[in-house]
Amino acid sequence: MKSLQVRYRSDERGGSFLRNTRHTARKSDFQQGYRTGYDKGFKSGKETFGTWFEGTSIIIPTYNQKQLLLQCLDYIEAHTVSPYEIIIVDNGSQDGTVEALRRRRGSLRVAAHSSNLGFAQAINTGLMMARGQTIVLLNNDVFVTEGWLTQMLACLFESPDTAAVGPVTNYISGEQKIDVPYHELSEMPRFAAAYNRRNTGKWRDTSRLVGFCILMKRSTFEQVGYLDEGYEVGNFEDDDWNRRLRLQGKRMRIAGDTFVHHVGSVTMKGLGAKQFSTVNDRNERFYTQKWGNRYEWIRSKVKESAASSHQAADFFPTHIWIRSASGKLFWMQHGVKYPVAAKVRDEVMTASMPRLSVIELLQIPTGPEYGEMELAAIKRDSSRDGKVVMAEDGTIYQLDQGARREFVSHYACTAWGFIIPKQTASHEAWNDWPEGLPIAPPTRSKAEDL
Template sequence: MTEKAPKVSVIILNWNTKHFLEKFLPPLLQTDYPNFEVIVADNGSTDGSADLIKEKFKNVKLVEFDKNYGFAGGYNRSFKFANGEYIVLLNSDVEVTPNWLNPIVNFMEENPDVFACQPKILSFYERNKFEYAGACGGFIDVFGYPFCRGRIFDFCEEDKGQYDDTIQVFWATGACLVMRKKFLNEIGLLDEDFFAHMEEIDLCWRANLNGYKIFCLPQSVVYHVGGGTLPKTNTWKTFLNHRNSLIMLEKNLDTLKLFTIIPIRLALDLVTAITYILKADLKNFIAVMKAISTFLLLQPKWIYKRIENRKKLKKNKITGKLIYKKSIVFDYFILGKKKFSDLKF
């Protein structure tokens, strides 16, 4: 990169993760890229995170919010403070490598129709394995279940370089998401009704429908702790994942598919709820049932969002090629296909 390298705004949305900021801000500030700023947007933390930034990281721009607006709301409010041509959403529990940013910005500069990119995401604790949140690029199946190159459901593959090719993907992870700011302003920001979880997949779906592309650049590598704010066992996360997935389908599916896919997806979610009951996991059962009922009871709201969403979008045939036409649930749980390389698009 030359001195004319485009400016990049790296935004960390923080909520009570002071310990991660202490650990991961120093390597981030050592990033080998000539023109970037780091912004910590604090979502109403009570653990002294803001004081830490003021005292120890004076070259970091601190933005303080009065309460926790969630992932979507917090990031949306932070964008106006970003001066870069590119905006990076970076989780506070991500450790970057020195050259993580250069390959992505170079690629996006050379490919003006690319909306977003992500690096290869490896586990912070098992550094030879892909990490759950994003792995090596995301896809969804026909019923809206997300999965990744290197991670299907809870099975994370060992990284042996098998996914080191740069490829177009359906979605890129919000754990480390590099976006072109002008396209973000065009297609609209994150959907704040999601609060957290699946909002980046919804955003990427809209980008696809607008004809923009999303890529994974495995030449760039970061390490993710995962579950820094909400652990996988949290029932609030269960609720958000199920509800938001249904909203996302209603907002983005083609009209012809809308009335066939959503009933099947609701049936699959009911099966999930029954599975929790059989495991004597009442809390997660309630979370799934609450997600289904919230989705159904607020149909007027989701229908309105769909209408407004579809008005702004132009249909693009490329989207369909990036959606797995089979059921990843069936392939994984019935056929035992645990690896992305086992799937046939």
């Protein structure tokens, strides 16, 4: 039998028809496989969304510190026996960090930003990805030690009202710093192994946890919310988060029997002295603008509300328009959000409306949809309920169902979209009204998917 010889016509570019056919087939197979894999992945993600694993999500933001980060990961893998996942959020590193992470094995997930979006936004990206029942925020220059997570978890769950826990360390501001006898990193593990012995007598309450290493319950994140992305690059966003947590009456503790090593401010120092000073000063001004110098006032409010369990939405104002990241519009009144019908949305929607995260919106019960009739009623409303007034001493209140609620700051008033009154109001009308919960500033988020 003669063999059948087939000649293949060359195309205009000189390639054979057979080669093109094979290439097309391979491309088609790849596209089909990609679509199948994507569909399966999307279905699996949708089915498992909202289900958490019984372990800890360790979130590490990083920027151009590859070797330090790899050391940090080595220490985690060597000294963590409790179930965990690691989520690394890279802020546009240019030193091969992302490539090195992709070659690394283990329970590791990586999110890569295209540029340096700052500590707060990196942490928030990690929080969106976290699936653990507990969450650790960890700097990339922290080297954990024997028993670190087990002992911090014990401190966190010793009391149901404990919301967050931090360890002690060698390099930090505040009461989490301790003196250490070692001078070389090689001497640190021996010291830590001897130091990290369970001792509940060393657990103590605190009003401030520094963000180099914080362990929290998932419920804490869901009630307090994301970090404020109004702070650029880094510094003061953890103090801001502390304020919000304290305002809700939540308990923070230092696990004084747990030591981790902190190299200290490596990323921030990498900015250079001039840029570091500029960033730090700007963030400090924003922090002061948001909260003022009102630590004792917040402490008094915490004591008054300590018997109740609060969340971020309890400190939102009433009678206000809010929007979601996806562009949905709501009218919020007395702790209920009312979706606005699409046909009237454009009448009231403005770019300056405060945008709430999904976490915050989930805290607020949803009422029936508002249409033209309800919108007209809002415009006609001339009652005192929801009115913003200024007292003679400059304090701004919102009148809310027979109570007067103080804005934490002038910034809090304007950031929610209210106009500061130009004249003081007569105090007699509401002077005897009881004080309600204060109104805290909204948390700024730049990412459109929070």
